[in-house]
Amino acid sequence: MAKRTVSDRESQALEKAAAYLPGGSNGNTVTMDMVIRGGRGPRVWDLSGNEYIDYALGSGPMLIGHANPEVVAAVSEQLSQGTTYFGLNEHAILLAEEIVKAVPCAEKVRFASSGTEATFFAMRAVRAYRGRDKILKFEGGFHGMNDYGLMSMAPSKPLDFPAPTPDSSGIPESLQGDVLVAPFNDIETTSAIIERYHEELAGVIVEPLQRIIPPAPGFLEGLRDVTRRFHVPLIFDEIVTGFRFAYGGAQELYGVTPDMCTLGKAVAGGFPLSAVAGSADIMEHFAPSDLGTPFVMQEGTLNGNPIASVAGLATLKVLRREGTYERLFATGNRLKEALTRLLYQAEMPAQVVGEAPMFDVIFTDHEITNYRSILDRDQPKVMRFNELLRERGIFKNHSKYYVSTTHGDAEVEQTISAWKSALEALDV
Ligand SMILES: Cc1ncc(COP(=O)(O)O)c(C=O)c1O
Numbered sequence: 041m042a043k044r045t046v047s048d049r050e051s052q053a054l055e056k057a058a059a060y061l062p063g064g065s066n067g068n069t070v071t072m073d074m075v076i077r078g079g080r081g082p083r084v085w086d087l088s089g090n091e092y093i094d095y096a097l098g099s100g101p102m103l104i105g106h107a108n109p110e111v112v113a114a115v116s117e118q119l120s121q122g123t124t125y126f127g128l129n130e131h132a133i134l135l136a137e138e139i140v141k142a143v144p145c146a147e148k149v150r151f152a153s154s155g156t157e158a159t160f161f162a163m164r165a166v167r168a169y170r171g172r173d174k175i176l177k178f179e180g181g182f183h184g185m186n187d188y189g190l191m192s193m194a195p196s197k198p199l200d201f202p203a204p205t206p207d208s209s210g211i212p213e214s215l216q217g218d219v220l221v222a223p224f225n226d227i228e229t230t231s232a233i234i235e236r237y238h239e240e241l242a243g244v245i246v247e248p249l250q251r252i253i254p255p256a257p258g259f260l261e262g263l264r265d266v267t268r269r270f271h272v273p274l275i276f277d278e279i280v281t282g283f284r285f286a287y288g289g290a291q292e293l294y295g296v297t298p299d300m301c302t303l304g305k306a307v308a309g310g311f312p313l314s315a316v317a318g319s320a321d322i323m324e325h326f327a328p329s330d331l332g333t334p335f336v337m338q339e340g341t342l343n344g345n346p347i348a349s350v351a352g353l354a355t356l357k358v359l360r361r362e363g364t365y366e367r368l369f370a371t372g373n374r375l376k377e378a379l380t381r382l383l384y385q386a387e388m389p390a391q392v393v394g395e396a397p398m399f400d401v402i403f404t405d406h407e408i409t410n411y412r413s414i415l416d417r418d419q420p421k422v423m424r425f426n427e428l429l430r431e432r433g434i435f436k437n438h439s440k441y442y443v444s445t446t447h448g449d450a451e452v453e454q455t456i457s458a459w460k461s462a463l464e465a466l467d468v
Pocket of ligand 1: 099183
């Protein structure tokens with residue numbers, strides 16, 4: 041397959057990116073040597089006009105594909121009414137109502153603009169609710185870019201549990217005392233940490249499927265039991281899984297209801313909106329109270345922005361249609377099975393990990409249970425594989441295939457032949 045052609049326009053844009061953006065990048069974990077011009081359904085085009093099947097989906101938001109006509113129509117109509125008011129708008133209220141109907145743990149909803157903010161505010165809320173400071177998170181768990189979330193998300197030299205290591209420079213050292221780290225899918229160690237620290241714990245935050253690693257049978261149930269036993273609120277970070285794994289998210293798919301969750305990506309249809317949702321007794325802390333309930337301040341210029349809210353409502357309307365999730369899972373499973381078969385035929389030590397709407401290959405022969413079990417995976421190999429795939433018209437981020445409801449037979453077949461050819465090239 042020929043290398044992609046790069047037009048003068050794209051080269052010039054990349055030169056400007058190098059001049060004006062640190063590292064020529066917007067900071068995201070996807071290749072930065074191409075500039076995307078647009079997308080439609082399951083495909084995107086770069087500035088040079090090369091076409092790709094898109095498995096990045098904007099890092100997840102475009103669950104119903106790019107430029108969905110119903111979302112475009114709803115947004116276009118709202119644009120002429122003004123784009124933000126700061127005060128309440130009807131669309132955000134209707135979106136909150138829809139979230140409460142859909143998501144098992146949701147009794148009340150508070151909007152923010154990004155996943156990073158949503159997890160940050162969820163953690164602030166449980167600290168106010170409990171009157172304690174410590175947050176327990178899982179090693180390898182990703183909760184955005186706030187200082188708490190960026191503890192032991194990708195430690196190169198993990199410490200003994202529950203000690204955290206900051207993933208970024210610029211995080212105050214003092215915060216390390218407020219974060220405990222546990223191993224995902226290890227309920228014994230996690231329970232022991234919760235039991236030992238419960239007097240100081242504000243809450244536990246977990247991705248119900250950590251990155252692409254599914255919860256082991258009984259893990260989420262065990263976590264629910266132990267947090268309930270010690271009255272420690274459990275937060276599911278469903279920024280990725282919300283409305284993707286089922287209409288009610290991972291909590292519906294896995295049948296475990298947390299006290300709170302965070303939502304983003306799909307719920308905003310590609311616009312900047314996120315949400316914290318949860319039980320009324322915790323969520324009421326977001327409202328000033330005459331009764332002495334500790335108040336959690338959470339103002340935001342774009343909270344519940346009307347454009348994002350109509351995009352979210354239009355997206356959810358599409359997702360509610362009969363058969364949507366069945367088709368999404370059927371497509372994802374076809375892809376997962378084909379990739380598993382091709383890797384087996386190529387005799388590569390590799391596993392396809394995740395759920396149908398979101399998965400990737402991990403080059404390892406160990407059992408995959410948590411962050412430490414994939415520390416010695418062959419990461420350069422996956423990067424090379426991704427690069428070979430991009431040359432073959434497949435665009436994805438570093439560590440995930442996101443499948444949309446618009447990926448169909450043509451995309452599946454084209455992807456399988458790209459995988460075949462890329463695996464042959466990878467083998468040499
Ligand atoms: C599980 C999870 N939580 C939080 C975030 C942060 O969301 P955002 O990038 O909107 O800040 C992400 C982003 O990918 C995520 O995957």
